Amino acid sequence: MSENQASAGPAIVVERLVKRYGDVEAVAGLSFSVPRGAIFGLLGRNGAGKTTTLECCIGLSKPTSGSVRILGLDPTSARDFAALRPRIGVQLQSTSLPEKAAVGEVLELYAAYYGITPRAAEMASRVGLEGKLDRQIVQMSGGEQQRLALALALQHDPEVVFLDEPTAGMDAFGRRILWAEVEALRAAGKTIILTTHYIEEAERLCDTLCVVQRGRIIAEDTPENLVTRYGGDATVCITADGFSPDDALRGLGTWAKAKDEWQLVTHGEPGLALAAVVTHANAISATVRSLDMHRPTLEDAFIAVTGETIGEGE
Amino acid sequence: MNVLRMFAVQTRMNFLWYFRRDGEMMFWTLAMPVFFLVLFSFAFSQGPSGRSATFLVPGIIGAQVLSSGFWGVGVMLATFREKHLLRRVYLTPMPRWIFFASLVAYRVTLLAVQAIILVTVGSLLFHVRITGNPVAVLIVLLLGTATFVSLGTIIGALAKTTESANNIASILTVPLAFISDAYIPIDRFPHAVSSALRLLPSTQFIDMFRGVSVDGASLASYGVWFAVLVAWTIFGTVVSARTFRWV
Numbered sequence: 116m117s118e119n120q121a122s123a124g125p126a127i128v129v130e131r132l133v134k135r136y137g138d139v140e141a142v143a144g145l146s147f148s149v150p151r152g153a154i155f156g157l158l159g160r161n162g163a164g165k166t167t168t169l170e171c172c173i174g175l176s177k178p179t180s181g182s183v184r185i186l187g188l189d190p191t192s193a194r195d196f197a198a199l200r201p202r203i204g205v206q207l208q209s210t211s212l213p214e215k216a217a218v219g220e221v222l223e224l225y226a227a228y229y230g231i232t233p234r235a236a237e238m239a240s241r242v243g244l245e246g247k248l249d250r251q252i253v254q255m256s257g258g259e260q261q262r263l264a265l266a267l268a269l270q271h272d273p274e275v276v277f278l279d280e281p282t283a284g285m286d287a288f289g290r291r292i293l294w295a296e297v298e299a300l301r302a303a304g305k306t307i308i309l310t311t312h313y314i315e316e317a318e319r320l321c322d323t324l325c326v327v328q329r330g331r332i333i334a335e336d337t338p339e340n341l342v343t344r345y346g347g348d349a350t351v352c353i354t355a356d357g358f359s360p361d362d363a364l365r366g367l368g369t370w371a372k373a374k375d376e377w378q379l380v381t382h383g384e385p386g387l388a389l390a391a392v393v394t395h396a397n398a399i400s401a402t403v404r405s406l407d408m409h410r411p412t413l414e415d416a417f418i419a420v421t422g423e424t425i426g427e428g429e
Numbered sequence: 430m431n432v433l434r435m436f437a438v439q440t441r442m443n444f445l446w447y448f449r450r451d452g453e454m455m456f457w458t459l460a461m462p463v464f465f466l467v468l469f470s471f472a473f474s475q476g477p478s479g480r481s482a483t484f485l486v487p488g489i490i491g492a493q494v495l496s497s498g499f500w501g502v503g504v505m506l507a508t509f510r511e512k513h514l515l516r517r518v519y520l521t522p523m524p525r526w527i528f529f530a531s532l533v534a535y536r537v538t539l540l541a542v543q544a545i546i547l548v549t550v551g552s553l554l555f556h557v558r559i560t561g562n563p564v565a566v567l568i569v570l571l572l573g574t575a576t577f578v579s580l581g582t583i584i585g586a587l588a589k590t591t592e593s594a595n596n597i598a599s600i601l602t603v604p605l606a607f608i609s610d611a612y613i614p615i616d617r618f619p620h621a622v623s624s625a626l627r628l629l630p631s632t633q634f635i636d637m638f639r640g641v642s643v644d645g646a647s648l649a650s651y652g653v654w655f656a657v658l659v660a661w662t663i664f665g666t667v668v669s670a671r672t673f674r675w676v
């Protein structure tokens with residue numbers, strides 16, 4: 116990031132955000148800040164408060180307390196909100212378009228809203244809807260509607276983009292399209308905040324990840340650091356006739372034997388440990404029956420942090 | 430410039446989308462008023478009578494304006510909110526009035542088409558004559574539509590669900606059509622009642638519309654009522670603006 120951009124301040128600042136619905140505290144004092152040009156991810160189980168947080172950021176929901184600033188503007192102030200709207204792009208988790216509207220017409224209408232030259236054909240092909248400009252909303256699949264929603268979020272070239280579960284219900288093709296768009300936005304220096312339930316996607320796209328649970332942030336870091344901090348130890352497992360670790364191998368970590376399989380738990384680089392284990396097995400002429408290495412993943416880190424698996428409750 | 434283009438595109442889309450949506454209903458929307466006219470003209474005057482049809486044509490159009498505002502806009506807005514359509518539009522830079530102005534444009538055009546059909550049938554069957562200045566007639570129609578769209582928007586703002594908007598709209602529209610000089614001359618009510626009924630914006634609008642279209646009155650002679658309807662429109666707009674929820 117250049118000095119210039121840094122001096123303009125972060126794109127998003129959320130401070131001690133609280134949102135209550137009656138007795139339910141959907142967001143319970145959440146703070147984070149997203150620098151300009153960064154891609155920021157919110158990860159958390161269903162009902163963790165991700166959507167509520169995003170809706171407070173874009174002025175769809177009024178915070179019970181705390182503050183939100185997007186590009187230095189306060190979405191709860193009518194004046195700031197008006198100044199903000201042309202500068203943000205949004206793909207909501209829960210929204211719809213008029214049933215009888217055609218793809219090309221919606222893109223044309225939104226171009227008029229933003230005062231830009233319509234480029235319906237270009238946008239449609241960017242999101243894999245080429246040749247479907249006449250298709251009406253009712254005639255489109257869920258994934259196609261999601262891709263149109265993405266096109267509407269991006270058509271006016273916004274500075275900050277909010278994507279709430281942009282790939283939910285999308286096939287691999289749609290997901291690739293979204294990933295490519297996110298990469299293009301990154302290259303253009305845009306700021307993105309997104310939520311997702313796909314760990315692979317979060318790891319691939321986000322510079323910083325926040326793990327949200329019951330309306331609070333319980334971990335925040337780069338994906339790599341989250342894995343290092345919370346992912347736990349790597350393991351190497353080997354089943355080989357007559358194998359047993361020598362002193363050098365015992366120095367790499369803790370060994371345990373279950374049936375015929377030896378398991379090494381190591382904080383070190385598992386690739387090196389694996390090489391050492393194989394070299395030793397060869398040296399003692401132990402025939403290797405099976406060999407396996409597990410490097411801690413973001414999912415391991417996520418489970419460790421939340422104490423739950425992400426699939427639960429879905 | 431941008432604002433004009435926004436208005437033009439939004440209005441065009443309203444026509445395309447709502448016509449497709451209402452396509453199957455369109456025949457009934459256009460035929461119902463004609464059916465009313467024929468039925469009531471015979472019912473109220475043992476046989477075709479120019480006078481009762483001349484009374485009914487502007488009355489029926491006036492009742493259509495009411496239901497256009499209360500159902501066509503009020504209930505529709507509640508539906509749009511329930512379907513989460515409004516929240517998406519809310520996030521765009523479009524000035525809020527464009528959304529409502531283009532709804533008025535759509536509704537007033539539909540009403541004008543209904544009016545033309547009704548007047549044509551009225552003149553062929555019952556010798557109804559529009560003697561007023563067409564520009565004045567259109568101005569009054571436009572004002573009435575704006576009034577009842579703004580009042581209908583209050584329904585859309587206050588109703589939590591489509592269902593409750595539906596209930597409010599039906600409780601209002603049907604009785605109002607009968608006590609606002611639309612189908613039945615309010616002179617038939619006792620004087621105290623009819624004086625009270627003249628305080629309703631629906632009565633004021635329908636009487637002015639009738640006066641300007643078929644009774645040959647000038648718009649100027651209705652100056653006071655015109656101002657009162659403008660005041661109702663401002664009232665409806667202010668209350669809607671304060672209470673309307675996009676989310």
Ligand SMILES: Nc1ncnc2c1ncn2[C@@H]1O[C@H](COP(=O)(O)OP(=O)(O)OP(=O)(O)O)[C@@H](O)[C@H]1O
Pocket residue numbers: 136139140141142159160161162163164165166167168208
């Ligand atoms: N309008 C509302 N009224 C009452 N409770 C609500 C409302 N919206 C959200 N909640 C509650 O707030 C909590 C957070 O919801 P939110 O939609 O922010 O979760 P989320 O992290 O986006 O979940 P998901 O992964 O399922 O999208 C949930 O317990 C939810 O039931």
Ligand SMILES: [Mg+2]
Pocket residue numbers: 165166167208279
């Ligand atoms: Mg959500």
